[in-house]
Amino acid sequence: MIQIHLSMVIWNFGNSYSLIVRGNLGDKKTFITVSKTLKLFECRGLESKEGEKMVGSEQKIVMTYKFEKPYISSDSTKDTENYLLLELRPKTGVVNEKIAVKGVDFCIVLDVSGSMKEPFEGNVTKVKAAVEAAKHLYGFLTPDDTVSVVLYDSAPYVVLERAKPTKEEFEKALEKAYIYGGSTNISQALRKAREILSKNTGNLKKIVFLTDGIPTDDTEQDGLREGRLIAEEKISITALGIGNDFNYKFIEELVKPSRGTTDWLKSPSEALKIFQRTFQRTKSTVITNVTLELDFSNKVRVGEYYRVVPETTYYGKPEFKWNRKVELELDNIEYNRYYQYLFQITIPPLKTKFEGPFRVAKMTLTYFVPSENKAYKMEEDLIVEFTTDEDLVTSRYSTVTDLVCRCQLNKLDTKLNEAIKVNDKKAIVGILQEISARAYELNDYELADHYEKMRDELLKKGVISNEMLIKASNHTTKVNGEGLIDEVEDITKVFKDVFGS
Incomplete structure (x- = not known):
């Protein structure tokens, strides 16, 4: 059996994009790697749809969610650290420039x-x-x-x-x-x-x-x-x-x-x-006043959260408004763009062992469509599965894992600028090294090289130029792209282009 893993390597400084396809030939030792430069596209539908939920049959918004770890061990006695990815996009065929x-x-x-x-x-x-x-x-x-x-x-x-x-x-x-x-x-x-x-x-x-x-x-x-x-x-x-x-x-x-x-x-x-x-x-705005309410189940904790696209932004830890609820104002929605938000979630172990669905939170989304002068409301339970199947427990959504790493670059860049403000050179060097290492892990070699040059400049001159700081910060806000829907490319065409007909 050939297992294929896809990853997108984004080179924002050079505006080039590469698709890297890695295949395991079944013996768990032999790997093939094919690289191809192409236009930016969103790699959707290549992972198992199990664990990914879509909401919005009568709505103007389609909401999709994924947990990085969709399956949790029923035997676990420890907290499970997880990430929740929420995606909102205007409904195809219903929302377009005519209702902007x-x-x-x-x-x-x-x-x-x-x-x-x-x-x-x-x-x-x-x-x-x-x-x-x-x-x-x-x-x-x-x-x-x-x-x-x-x-x-x-x-x-x-x-x-x-x-x-x-x-x-x-x-x-x-x-x-x-x-x-x-x-x-x-x-x-x-x-x-x-x-x-x-x-x-x-x-x-x-x-x-x-x-x-x-x-x-x-x-x-x-x-x-x-x-x-x-x-x-x-x-x-x-x-x-x-x-x-x-x-x-x-x-x-x-x-x-x-x-x-x-x-x-x-x-x-x-x-x-x-x-x-x-x-x-x-x-291009078609939907306004978008508000997200997350009502978390008992002892489920939420840590930091990010806006992923249209601009990567580190928001830190959201405040609970009352009881177990978090309420957040989200972006206005354009007809040709999707929006993603990432939440760090901690799920407690079971008091009584069972297998089956567990509601992490109840989501309520409200929004307004100006062209209709009408408000909408969407509700959905956000679910993970408790199981004793160890193969399922070790499964991950690699796309979510990748987004977590990219978003953390923006968080680290924020910490870098805070260290520069107080002239903590030891912290500055450490953060620069960490960002470079993470950028290498993401195959973002130009970003890694840029932060290494910043470190070299600091060690030689004692300061980092403001132009280098601007370039780095600007890059970390664009590291996940801008969420344009017309960037999506037909995956079958990509495979033909990579492997031939």
Whole structure:
């Protein structure tokens, strides 16, 4: 019997993708390995479907869940550490661009401090690159949208407020960015954007925030406080860093409460592409107000959790709201994207031995479809099986195991930046070595090499350049891809391409 294991090796720095197929020829000693470069696809349906549950027959969302260890030993006398992977995706054939939100209230918040006048690429300054990229967004606006523009240095300047401008009015408002040039106060700019968008218009609300540095007239904590208040208003933030002088971990923390995303603008062309993608993604939203409630069974514990895609984010340990329940706000859902969340779970041993299903938690998912003006609710028990079959007990979902390892890279990168902040060089070196080792295990050689170069730079110069830190942090947020459904490739075509017809 040939046993085949598939793994995807993602090289984000080089934008190349490889499929590695390993086969055991039955004697448990002989292995074959075939490698093939191909487009990114999601390897689904190759594992046994037993232990994977799908929910959503009358819903607009299809929910799939997997436990890394779907079978638990009935004879175990110890806790079982496990991971739960939840995936949400819009229902095929029901949810598409035709039911996307009609109106969005956009607020563009642009840094116009003195450092934005510095060269970015060639003769193009950072502020010019940002302004020109933002100008191209006009083509994405519809009659149902409004747009606001807040420029900021030491103070915020509202140059457009909940307007439906002509193209000329929009461009003139953005060009006012060239007349400023003071210090940087991020929290006041975010507060002004929040005040503008707090008016209830019935539209989806989005802040596109750009910075090239760190706050000088306030603190990062002031900015993070505003980020939490923005999330309470159901406003999402996309935070963009331009150049090599900003703090990537700060913008990551800023968007966490609102389930926003981050990116790094490395060139004028990159700025244009990312601004356009941000607007397109917001206009692709079909489902909002997604809330997950997990009601855990007695003595089941939940540890840290992550958003896997569309951007890998370490959230730490969720708080229990009451009794055994955890309630989390999740991402708004776009018609062409899937979303994954990973939870660390500890399952206690049985008091009385039995074989059969065990409810780890009851899941309740609620969400709203703006095009229908209708709320939905989905409920499902999340189940593992207790068994005495040792072969089943040792089985694992390798895809979940792989995602755990990739998500932990983002957690380790967060710890690295915390160690750098307090200048704990021993901890810095140790974390760099651990990340490199894990990246090698995942066959992500470029990432491993990058962290090794960071360690070498630290040992030689005593510091790590901010550009290297930005590149590393940006990579760990994109390490699992962005969840685009059109990235999925027909697996039969892949096999023909690898092995021939």
